[in-house]
Amino acid sequence: GENVEQHPSTLSVQEGDSAVIKCTYSDSASNYFPWYKQELGKRPQLIIDIRSNVGEKKDQRIAVTLNKTAKHFSLHITETQPEDSAVYFCAATSYGQNFVFGPGTRLSVLP
Amino acid sequence: EPEVTQTPSHQVTQMGQEVILRCVPISNHLYFYWYRQILGQKVEFLVSFYNNEISEKSEIFDDQFSVERPDGSNFTLKIRSTKLEDSAMYFCASSDLMQAAKNIQYFGAGTRLSVL
Numbered sequence: 743g744e745n746v747e748q749h750p751s752t753l754s755v756q757e758g759d760s761a762v763i764k765c766t767y768s769d770s771a772s773n774y775f776p777w778y779k780q781e782l783g784k785r786p787q788l789i790i791d792i793r794s795n796v797g798e799k800k801d802q803r804i805a806v807t808l809n810k811t812a813k814h815f816s817l818h819i820t821e822t823q824p825e826d827s828a829v830y831f832c833a834a835t836s837y838g839q840n841f842v843f844g845p846g847t848r849l850s851v852l853p
Numbered sequence: 854e855p856e857v858t859q860t861p862s863h864q865v866t867q868m869g870q871e872v873i874l875r876c877v878p879i880s881n882h883l884y885f886y887w888y889r890q891i892l893g894q895k896v897e898f899l900v901s902f903y904n905n906e907i908s909e910k911s912e913i914f915d916d917q918f919s920v921e922r923p924d925g926s927n928f929t930l931k932i933r934s935t936k937l938e939d940s941a942m943y944f945c946a947s948s949d950l951m952q953a954a955k956n957i958q959y960f961g962a963g964t965r966l967s968v969l
Contacts (some may be wrong), residue, residue, distance in 0.1 A: 777958075778896075785960040786896060792888060831896060840886070840909055841958070845895045 744769040746834050748844030749753045755822050756852050763847045765832035766814040772834040775815045776841075777806060789815070789830075822851045855879045857961035861944050865933050865967045874930045874964045876945030884948040885928045886958060887920065889913070889941040895945065902928065935968045942966075 745768040763777075766801035768771045778786035792799045792806045792815065799806050803822075808815040819826055832844040858877045866872050878885055887899040901908040902920055915940075919931045928947075932939055942965050946958040 778960075784960045787960070788957070791957075840898045840901055840911075841888075841896075842898070843896045 743835055744772055744842040746832060746842050746844040748832055750797075751845065752850070754846045754850045754852060757822060757824060757828055759820050759822055761817075761819045761826070763817045763830055763832070763849070764814060765816070765834070765844050767813075767834040768813065769834070769836070769841075770810075770813065771836045773809060773836045774834070775806070776833050777804075777817050778831045778833065778843075779828045780831060786831060792795055795824075816838060819849075822849075824851050826852055827851045857911055857945055857947050857959050858962035859943075859964050861964060862941075862962065862965070863965045865969065868937055869934050872932050872935055872966060872967065874932075874943050874945075876930070876947075876961055877926050878928055878945070878947030879949075879959060880926070882949045882952075882959075883917050884907075884908075884950075884952075884958075885920075885922070886946040887930045888944040888946065888960075890963075891941045892942065897945075901928070904961035911953045931964075935966075940966055940968045 771819045776791035779789045780786045790804050790806050792808050796848045803820045805818040827850050829846045829848050831843040835841045885902045888896050888923045890896045898911050900910040900914045917933045921929050942963045944963045945961040949956050
C-alpha cells in the first residue's frame with residue numbers, strides 16, 4: 743500500500759520568510775496530492791492540491807510542486823504570516839483509493 | 854457555505870462503554886468517510902461508505918466499529934466497547950459524486966473522544 747513520509751516534522755521561520763515542506767510517496771499509481779492545514783483543535787482544511795498531470799500549481803502565496811519520477815511533492819509558502827502557523831498534512835491517493843496522510847509538519851511563524 | 858457538522862464536539866466515556874459519534878454530511882453528498890487522529894499524530898483513514906454500504910475500511914476498523922446512515926441526513930460511527938486507545942479526534946468527511954471522482958473530501962470539525 744501507499745506510504746507517505748513528510749519532512750520536517752517541525753519548522754520555524756521568521757515572518758516574511760518562505761517555508762518549504764516536503765513529502766515522498768511510495769505508490770507510483772497515486773495521482774492526487776492534497777495539502778491540508780490544521781489549526782489547533784480544528785478540522786483539516788484543504789489549501790491546495792495537485793494532480794499527476796501537472797508539475798506545479800500556485801495559489802497566491804502557496805505553491806505545490808510534484809516530481810513524479812522521484813515520487814515527491816512539496817508545499818511552498820512565501821511571505822509567511824503568523825496566521826500560517828498550523829500543522830500541515832500532505833496526502834497521496836489515486837482514484838478509488840482513500841487518503842494516506844503524512845505525519846504532519848508543525849509550522850511556526852515567528853513575528 | 855455548506856459544512857459537514859459533527860456532534861458532540863467532545864465526548865467523554867468510560868472504558869467498555871459504547872459511543873456513537875454523529876455526523877451530518879453536506880446535503881447532496883453521497884460519499885462519506887470517517888478518519889481518526891490520535892493526539893499529535895497523523896490523520897488515519899477508518900472507513901468509507903457509499904450507497905448504504907462500506908466501500909473500504911482500514912485495519913483499524915475492526916469489529917468494535919460500525920457505521921450507519923440511519924436516515925437521510927445522519928452518518929454515525931459506533932464504537933461498541935471503547936478502549937483507552939480509542940481516545941482520539943474523529944473526523945467525518947463527505948463528497949459528492951464529482952468530488953469523490955476527484956478525491957476531494959470536505960472535513961467536519963471533529964469529535965474529540967476521551968476514554969477514561
